[in-house]
Amino acid sequence: MAVGEDVYCTVGFLELLFFPAELIVLQLVMSDSYLPGAAVLAHSLRDAQTKKKLAVMVTMDSLRATTITELKSLYDSVLPVERISNPNPSNLYLMKRSDLLFAFTKVNLWRLTQFRKIVYIDADVVALRAPDELFDLESSFAAAPDVGWPDAFNSGVMALTPHMGDYWALKTLASTGDSFDGADQGLLNQYYEHRDWQRISFTYNCTPSANYQYEPAYRYHKSKISMVHFIGAEKPWLTGRTRQRTPGAYNELLGRWWAVYDRHFKASTTDYISGEYAPASTTVQSQVKGEAISADHGYSHTTSSQPMLEHAVQPEPGSSHMTADQPFTDPGEMVESIERGVIEPTPTAQVRRFSAPHMEWDATRAPPPADAKPEAANFPSDQYLFNEDPNLFRAPQSYPEPPKDMWYEVPKEKPAPPEEKPKPIFPWEEREDRKPTRVFAEDMPASQPELVPEPTPALTSLEDEEQSPPNTTPMTPAANVFPDEPFAPMDTKNAWDEVAGIDEYVRALTAAQRNRGKVQVLHTTGEAPTRAPGFISKRERRESLILTDFPTAVERPSLPVTPAPLARPNFWSDGRDEAGQLPGAQGVPDQADWDPAEKLEELRRNSLIGPGGLKLPPMRHPGKRDMPPSSMPIPEAALAYPHVPLSGGGSPHGLEKHVKVLVEPTAVVPSASAVPTLTMPDFGASSTMATGRAMENVLSPTEHGSRSFGENI
Ligand SMILES: O=c1ccn([C@@H]2O[C@H](COP(=O)(O)OP(=O)(O)O[C@H]3O[C@H](CO)[C@@H](O)[C@H](O)[C@H]3O)[C@@H](O)[C@H]2O)c(=O)[nH]1
Numbered sequence: 001m002a003v004g005e006d007v008y009c010t011v012g013f014l015e016l017l018f019f020p021a022e023l024i025v026l027q028l029v030m031s032d033s034y035l036p037g038a039a040v041l042a043h044s045l046r047d048a049q050t051k052k053k054l055a056v057m058v059t060m061d062s063l064r065a066t067t068i069t070e071l072k073s074l075y076d077s078v079l080p081v082e083r084i085s086n087p088n089p090s091n092l093y094l095m096k097r098s099d100l101l102f103a104f105t106k107v108n109l110w111r112l113t114q115f116r117k118i119v120y121i122d123a124d125v126v127a128l129r130a131p132d133e134l135f136d137l138e139s140s141f142a143a144a145p146d147v148g149w150p151d152a153f154n155s156g157v158m159a160l161t162p163h164m165g166d167y168w169a170l171k172t173l174a175s176t177g178d179s180f181d182g183a184d185q186g187l188l189n190q191y192y193e194h195r196d197w198q199r200i201s202f203t204y205n206c207t208p209s210a211n212y213q214y215e216p217a218y219r220y221h222k223s224k225i226s227m228v229h230f231i232g233a234e235k236p237w238l239t240g241r242t243r244q245r246t247p248g249a250y251n252e253l254l255g256r257w258w259a260v261y262d263r264h265f266k267a268s269t270t271d272y273i274s275g276e277y278a279p280a281s282t283t284v285q286s287q288v289k290g291e292a293i294s295a296d297h298g299y300s301h302t303t304s305s306q307p308m309l310e311h312a313v314q315p316e317p318g319s320s321h322m323t324a325d326q327p328f329t330d331p332g333e334m335v336e337s338i339e340r341g342v343i344e345p346t347p348t349a350q351v352r353r354f355s356a357p358h359m360e361w362d363a364t365r366a367p368p369p370a371d372a373k374p375e376a377a378n379f380p381s382d383q384y385l386f387n388e389d390p391n392l393f394r395a396p397q398s399y400p401e402p403p404k405d406m407w408y409e410v411p412k413e414k415p416a417p418p419e420e421k422p423k424p425i426f427p428w429e430e431r432e433d434r435k436p437t438r439v440f441a442e443d444m445p446a447s448q449p450e451l452v453p454e455p456t457p458a459l460t461s462l463e464d465e466e467q468s469p470p471n472t473t474p475m476t477p478a479a480n481v482f483p484d485e486p487f488a489p490m491d492t493k494n495a496w497d498e499v500a501g502i503d504e505y506v507r508a509l510t511a512a513q514r515n516r517g518k519v520q521v522l523h524t525t526g527e528a529p530t531r532a533p534g535f536i537s538k539r540e541r542r543e544s545l546i547l548t549d550f551p552t553a554v555e556r557p558s559l560p561v562t563p564a565p566l567a568r569p570n571f572w573s574d575g576r577d578e579a580g581q582l583p584g585a586q587g588v589p590d591q592a593d594w595d596p597a598e599k600l601e602e603l604r605r606n607s608l609i610g611p612g613g614l615k616l617p618p619m620r621h622p623g624k625r626d627m628p629p630s631s632m633p634i635p636e637a638a639l640a641y642p643h644v645p646l647s648g649g650g651s652p653h654g655l656e657k658h659v660k661v662l663v664e665p666t667a668v669v670p671s672a673s674a675v676p677t678l679t680m681p682d683f684g685a686s687s688t689m690a691t692g693r694a695m696e697n698v699l700s701p702t703e704h705g706s707r708s709f710g711e712n713i
């Protein structure tokens, strides 16, 4: 084929067919299954005496060697091309044509610049006359309207001038998968939508349709039809010969395809019976439903229940024909058909049946004969052609505009929902002028002293305690007395701490117990690992006075209680009203009436260590106790604490409890769970606040924990 020729071209998908000539008709074949279509098209053009050359584009890697050989015998030129797939084939499913995944391969037409003009024709087209005049079109692109969407063209028949600019543009578009039908027709229509293209008559690409207007229009125009195109998944050779009883455009046009097929590929009955029919190849027939021919030229298809009826008469071009492929259920009907000449009578001669080729040698018994054919003798041979284009590639002057609607819209950020106020927990949080806040230990400013972790307490006897270093339990550091923030750490001082002689009293008490030999002292061992701000060294500390003996109910002395604190300004209500004041507990004296010295004296008198030695005073109900009037000045630290009566209806359990510890005659260490946790009912200060530092050390470790919590709220 010479450079600058025109060509009819066809593409058999997975078998592509082309036709080259002075100009060229091209077809595309990409699959073996389209071979019958490509073969019928080539013959139909030749039968119609086209002056043009015929070429077929093929995708070599998807075709059998026999298919290529067949195409070579049918076409002037076989042009291998690369397969182009659609990276985004979802739209193909809209057409239910997933088999068209490689339809973009058609784009290769535009790079065949060795041809002046190409008329491309699908492999499922049959020509009724040769449309050579299409090569004279001025326009660089021409196509006929599509029957489904007439504003669009059908890409089954196109007259085009190859151009590398268009090729690269289409290739780029194809690589994005931008096609409304997922295949070449969508892609090409989108490309030519805003370009000049020439619309040619529907008679060049007549697609049978069931549209209501089709039949009358078909009758009117049928003499002018150049080419018939069997669009859709059902191709004539795939459905086989079906009995066409109802006349109509579709069946008439289908008959035209079968007429060409039969003319070139179907053996006549006479040939068949005489055995003279010896086609060069049966490749085409093997791809036609119901037409496969066995190696010894006997029809081997099994679709017919009456294989002898299968050799139909050669139908006239254009007439619908009937073959033995369609079983007759009624014998009368069959005879009638024979009489009318619709079918031929069943041959009575014995037909040769298929027999497998005999073995040349028995591989189980002997080595291969020395003169045997080489094993690869029948292997298919693939031919690859070099690009014959003598021109160097020159980049096109301009590329098409990139698609405009290819951005990703970042979803707009939703406005953040308004911050929700924490639910009020404490009554004062419901008040408008006080904003609810939560403060956690880790949020505390750096200046706030940290608690040193409590070392593990260990049990020793009091004797041991004397040799061992004093209690290392860290003391809660003193903090500002009542800062504005109600949950700031609290000072642990209280009234008893300030009373001169309290230490002496407690020590005496301990000594009394020691004499009895039954008191265990719980103290902590080991150094605290770090010295936090406010840490008090062992020497600065009081000795450990943690006792774990508890007195029995009989031994328990009744003691005076710590007084209720003075009303503290700036806590509940900034001193402006009295609403926030808790009522004083029953039996708890007012701070104003509190005389620590006197109380200590009373304590001495009532408890075990008096001049008279150990005595156990009878129990007295705290509520019935007389509260002595206070004459002594109140220690400042005591005023710092809101007095909160201990739970239990105002009974002075705190102090009583500590005394219990001191007088318990048996050494019993309460388990952590058995030790009550004394928690203030208001903002968490523990009972130890009301019992003084000396007494504080008498608390169990659990109680210490509770205190720590209260301070750290
Ligand atoms: O497996 C395949 C599939 C397709 N083809 C070739 O590609 C052409 C197009 O496929 P076809 O089955 O004929 O498609 P149509 O049913 O005709 O569908 C329409 O839609 C297709 C996709 O847009 C267009 O290619 C057609 O021109 C258009 O008529 C065929 O004719 C063949 O030449 C193969 O060789 N092997």
Ligand SMILES: [Mn+2]
Pocket (backbone or CB within 6 Å): 122, 123, 124, 125, 156, 229, 230, 231, 232
């Ligand atoms: Mn087609």
